[in-house]
Amino acid sequence: MIIELKNISKSYKKKLALAPVDLTFNEGECIVLCGGNGAGKSTMIKMLTGIEKPSTGKVIFHSKHKKAFAYMPDQMNFPPEFTPIEILNYYGKFLDAKKEHIDHVLKEVGLWEKRNVRVGGFSKGMSQRLNLAQCLLADTDIYILDEPTNGLDPYWVIQFKEVIQQLKQQKKTVIVSSHIMRDAIEIADKVMILFNGKVKSYGTLDCIYKEHQCESLEEVFLSVHQSEQSTV
Numbered sequence: 001m002i003i004e005l006k007n008i009s010k011s012y013k014k015k016l017a018l019a020p021v022d023l024t025f026n027e028g029e030c031i032v033l034c035g036g037n038g039a040g041k042s043t044m045i046k047m048l049t050g051i052e053k054p055s056t057g058k059v060i061f062h063s064k065h066k067k068a069f070a071y072m073p074d075q076m077n078f079p080p081e082f083t084p085i086e087i088l089n090y091y092g093k094f095l096d097a098k099k100e101h102i103d104h105v106l107k108e109v110g111l112w113e114k115r116n117v118r119v120g121g122f123s124k125g126m127s128q129r130l131n132l133a134q135c136l137l138a139d140t141d142i143y144i145l146d147e148p149t150n151g152l153d154p155y156w157v158i159q160f161k162e163v164i165q166q167l168k169q170q171k172k173t174v175i176v177s178s179h180i181m182r183d184a185i186e187i188a189d190k191v192m193i194l195f196n197g198k199v200k201s202y203g204t205l206d207c208i209y210k211e212h213q214c215e216s217l218e219e220v221f222l223s224v225h226q227s228e229q230s231t232v
């Protein structure tokens with residue numbers, strides 16, 4: 001195992017955003033955090049990344065790298081007067097990234113041709129790809145990506161999935177939050193279903209389908225929704 005969550009929970013005043021949970025993430029797996037609006041995906045990411053302190057419990061990383069994880073926030077506001085190459089060179093200094101790696105990452109996210117263009121004129125999708133690039137720059141065991149496909153057009157969603165497959169082949173652990181079920185089905189080794197701040201299921205799709213006696217993630221969501229409604 002590479003990450004352990006021990007009795008992690010988060011409350012904002014009286015609002016329970018994430019109910020206490022114990023679970024582990026394994027090396028080389030892609031885990032997709034799935035759930036609707038307000039389900040607790042971002043809260044889980046904030047607990048994992050340490051952006052916010054949990055109300056209870058702790059997260060333990062077993063990464064071999066000095067930098068335990070790389071992080072792609074759901075949105076990143078880069079300084080508009082800078083170019084992708086300037087921004088990545090800046091991040092690269094902190095990460096000891098070599099020039100060849102920076103160039104490779106720029107090509108991977110399709111911004112090589114735009115490397116000297118000021119990012120102030122970038123579309124949402126281009127900014128999101130630069131956001132992905134800054135995350136991929138780090139050489140680490142764990143990549144945590146918050147809604148990475150937001151703003152990407154279909155071509156770049158496909159390319160993004162390719163990047164995830166490559167990370168998995170390198171035995172990296174990838175944690176992705178998404179409300180798009182197709183993303184989960186295509187890239188996940190394991191899916192975490194969140195609803196109302198609770199982890200309702202965590203495992204392979206086959207296990208989740210068996211557990212809920214369903215044949216698709218849509219059905220699982222409906223079943224979780226209905227069972228939660230009936231307990232209110």
Ligand SMILES: Nc1ncnc2c1ncn2[C@@H]1O[C@H](COP(=O)(O)OP(=O)(O)OP(=O)(O)O)[C@@H](O)[C@H]1O
Nearest residue numbers: 012015017035036037038039040041042043044179
């Ligand atoms: N800073 C905060 N203060 C108060 N409540 C919060 C705060 N952050 C999150 N919450 C609440 O915690 C719950 C979980 O929110 P979270 O942002 O984790 O959901 P999410 O699954 O990421 O949703 P979305 O897909 O809409 O971004 C929601 O009810 C939300 O209103």
